[in-house]
Amino acid sequence: MGGGGFSMEPRNPRLDRYILAQSNTKKPRICFLPTASGDSPDYIRRFHLAMDKHDCVPTTLTLFRRDARDPRDPADIILAQDILYVGGGNTANLLAIWRLHGVDRAIRHAWQNGVILTGVSAGMICWFESSVTDSFGPLRELNDGLGLLPSSACPHYDGEKNRRPTFHRLIKSRKLPPGVAADDGAAIHFIGQKIHRCVASRPHAKAYRVEFMNGKVVEEVLPTTYLK
Numbered sequence: 001m002g003g004g005g006f007s008m009e010p011r012n013p014r015l016d017r018y019i020l021a022q023s024n025t026k027k028p029r030i031c032f033l034p035t036a037s038g039d040s041p042d043y044i045r046r047f048h049l050a051m052d053k054h055d056c057v058p059t060t061l062t063l064f065r066r067d068a069r070d071p072r073d074p075a076d077i078i079l080a081q082d083i084l085y086v087g088g089g090n091t092a093n094l095l096a097i098w099r100l101h102g103v104d105r106a107i108r109h110a111w112q113n114g115v116i117l118t119g120v121s122a123g124m125i126c127w128f129e130s131s132v133t134d135s136f137g138p139l140r141e142l143n144d145g146l147g148l149l150p151s152s153a154c155p156h157y158d159g160e161k162n163r164r165p166t167f168h169r170l171i172k173s174r175k176l177p178p179g180v181a182a183d184d185g186a187a188i189h190f191i192g193q194k195i196h197r198c199v200a201s202r203p204h205a206k207a208y209r210v211e212f213m214n215g216k217v218v219e220e221v222l223p224t225t226y227l228k
Contacts, residue, residue, distance in 0.1 A: 001120040002155040002182025004201050006050030007043065007087065008120065013053070014201035014227040015187055019083060019118050020054055022189075028082035029057045035097050036089025036122040039064040043087055063097055075106035083116040086123030092135035094122055095144060104146055111148055121155045128153040130176050132167050139166040141175045149193055152179030157208065159184035168217040171210060178211040186224055198224040 004015045020028055032047040034040055039062040051058035061077050062069055070077055078084065084107065086094075098104045111117055117127060125131035126145055130152035133142040139162055154167040163181075170176040180195075182188055185202035188195060198207035209220040 001118070001124055001187040002157055002205075002207070003121060003159050003184030004187070004205075005120045006046060008184065009201060010046070010050065012185075012201050013050070015185075015199070016050060016054065018187070018199055018227055019085070019116070020056055022116050023082045025082055027055050027057055029059070029080065030083040030085055031077065031081040032058065032060045032085050032087065033103075033119075033123075034060065034087045034089075035063055035103075036091060036094040036126075037087055038089070038093075040087075040089075041065075047085070047087070061103075063101055063103070074101055074103050075109070078103065078106040078110050079113070079115075081110070081115055083118065084110065086117075086119030086126060088119075088121030088123060090135045091122040091126055091131065091133045091142060092144075094126060095146070107146065108148065117148070124155045124182065125153045128179065130179065132163060132170065132176070139163065141170050143176070149190060152176040154179065154181040154210075157181040157183045157186075158205070167210060168219075171212050172217050174212075178209075180222075181208045181210055183207070188222070195222070198222045200224050200226050202226070 034043045037043045044060050127148045128145045129147045130143045132154040156163050183205040185205035186200045186207045188207045189197050203226050206224045207222045211218050
């Protein structure tokens with residue numbers, strides 16, 4: 001999700017409902033990873049308030065707060081889920097903390113075993129090889145993602161005025177490989193490493209493929225279904 005879900009659209013559950021509907025279980029176990037926000041208590045509270053409105057079993061994996069830590073190994077928690085939902089925040093910090101705790105390896109194992117991976121903003125771009133990030137202040141490239149998905153990614157494509165031009169500039173200068181982008185309210189659904197479909201919680205939100213061809217950046221709007 002380039003932007004959206006419970007944290008950005010608390011009164012618009014379309015994307016969250018879509019995510020939950022991808023599970024084969026009637027009451028999916030969904031785990032929130034708020035690492036990028038430093039395990040913000042308010043973010044965790046809003047996740048549980050949102051998920052309590054759906055037929056699911058929500059839980060949270062915290063890595064910062066000792067008082068909220070589950071005594072189990074993080075890998076055991078991750079592998080017991082049907083869905084992993086990664087929140088927004090600082091992507092570079094998220095990746096560093098995950099690698100320190102072995103969460104990156106557990107997530108790769110979960111992905112290979114069919115666990116659904118999703119997220120918003122930092123929780124969108126962490127799955128890719130590369131991305132546009134504000135983790136260091138000004139928008140710049142990040143070429144140290146998990147690499148489950150090839151190429152690059154950019155969230156908030158229409159929500160922050162500098163996202164689109166920065167993504168174009170970085171692709172043109174070859175600091176980022178070609179990739180995909182998503183407006184706020186738009187989501188790109190991959191099965192394996194291939195795009196399955198694009199959906200949106202807002203009528204005009206879109207997803208895009210962005211490439212460098214014949215000396216210029218070319219932007220292709222991907223067919224995006226509005227979730228009515």
